[in-house]
Amino acid sequence: MNFFALLQMGFGLQVSFTDSIVNVLMLSLASMTIIQTFRYYHPNPSQFWIILLLGLVFSILFNIAAKLVLQAILKDNSEYIRFLNESTFLRGTFALLMVEWMIILNLLWNMLKQEIKQRNMLEETMVLAREAELYKLRQQLQPHFLFNSLNSINALVGSKPEEARKMIEQLSTFLRSTINRKEDDLVPLTEEMEQIDRYLEIEKLRFGHRLNTNISIGENCDKALLPPLLLQPVVENAIKFGLYDTLEDVTISIETECMEGFLQVTVSNPFDPTSTVSRKGTGFGLTAVQRRLYLLFGRQDLLLVHPEENNYITTIKIPQTNV
Template identity: 45%
Template sequence: MANSPLESAKYRAIFFGVWLVIALLQTATLTWFGVLFELALGDAFISSALLAAACWLISSNLEYYRPQQARYFYIGLWCLLLAVFYASTLYYLLPMLLETDAAYEIFLLNSLPVRFSIGLLMIGWMAMISILWYNQQEQQASLKRKSDTEKLAREAELYKLRLQLQPHFLFNSLNSINALIGFQPQEARKMVQQLSEFLRSTLRKDDTQPVLLAEELQTLELYLEIEKMRFGHRLQTEILADETSRTMKLPPMLLQPLVENAIKFGLYDTTGQVTISLQTKALENTLEISIRNPYDPQTATKRQGTGFGLNGVQRRLYLLFARHDLLQTRAENHFFTSTLIIPQTL
């Protein structure tokens, strides 16, 4: 339910201020028509107070009940009845509260049509303003609920995507640890420690809060150390990031699935040493990150992964920036390159 504008101290002050001005103007008008000043002042303030009460009444009622648009004539009927009540009350109330004479009572009777018309216009104006106010308040509340719902849905999807990030890598790491335990227990313990540090760093991060590239690269290096223990000398990495790029921001855990994708398609179909390179550029209000791995289309086979990979990164970027062009890929000269473009609006 929308809040009444008259519940605000500011709008109440404006409301009473407007009616005070109206009362003073009415006093001046009645005096100009020849009514004694004291009588005109009493008439004006009683009339204004009664009309203000009628306007307050219709505004308060519209706060709790507003007919559908097709039945807005009901509001017109309410305004008409209130205007009739206002004029009738004035006709009987003013002579009771004020010291009047025959000339004033004749003037009062003759002015009733004008008072009724002014009352109808003022009450109708208040009803119209109240309807516009309440409808705007409800629309804003509806938009906020919609925005909150979309935000919750987006956060839920981001959380789901994040849950898809770890299992494949975690299972491979545990299998490698299991293989090392028998004949290289020291390496197995080291790998367990590195895996623990990596998982601890990822669990502390919030998908909706950006991180510095420098911090993300530290987490990525933990991941790469684990992968190097799995693949041995076959996996080499090259990270080129200048100081300006390192101070720019990006969504957390965005690089790891791309590097994992590069490792999978760079090493799984080759037997020699492979270098995975990552290079960053600090452009105007944009961070550009390129990840490149060797790629031979003649020997590469299509693999079934976790379903995250490039599609998951693309979906995360769309959820965060509402753009589809922030992840670009290309395969040329036996190299596959994934390029991230991160606007610095985070």
């Protein structure tokens, strides 16, 4: 019963205080018991009858324990003992409401924690799956370039051993820089372009004077960031469709521009619509780049490929947060 209500009913300060303290202690004990119980037992929310039954059991035990303790402490106060017996139903109803309320709160709290835990597990699983797919995409891109380079080295060993040795050194430098890099690590544009320069040096040894490049870095792009090795498949794709169907000299252009919120990289290669075999899709390299961009930034519109007069244009937009 409420401390002030007992005082208003004429009971003394000691009796009112004792009654309140005992009920608070018993209620605290019931709360601790409920919390410990539902740490290990999580009933299905549809099993509402179990919740009611548990509440009824706890309230009965709570009421009996409180009554026994109060009778033992205040046994000499006959007026209070009579009042205690007459208010048994009221106390039991109050105890039932309090216990049921504590059980419901505890169940809701446990359900919330379980939902948060499951959500965190789902997010961790999605992150692991995303990282695994990104790693797989990068690993699939490397063998294609590596096989072409090794074939070129094999062709140069007999006729031009010095160029073959130089190509092996450049290939080693290029591959070394791709090892032990996490997919989530963004690299500066300058570092990525250094990697592109290494790649182009290897390709120039393969194609000789036929391959020319024109690289233009836009202003205010010093702090621009992008995923590592994102541009190499795009440049490789441009070389493939720019040189494979012609014996003439070809210039591959790479232009970067920093605009509000984006780093835009444009790679273009010339092609002859009358002699070039029609492209079916964008090829695995560009498909992998588009998939990487989607996994990293959640957007499908960051890679655009289109012909323009006698040039094939590939445009990549990389979202920026510090440019």
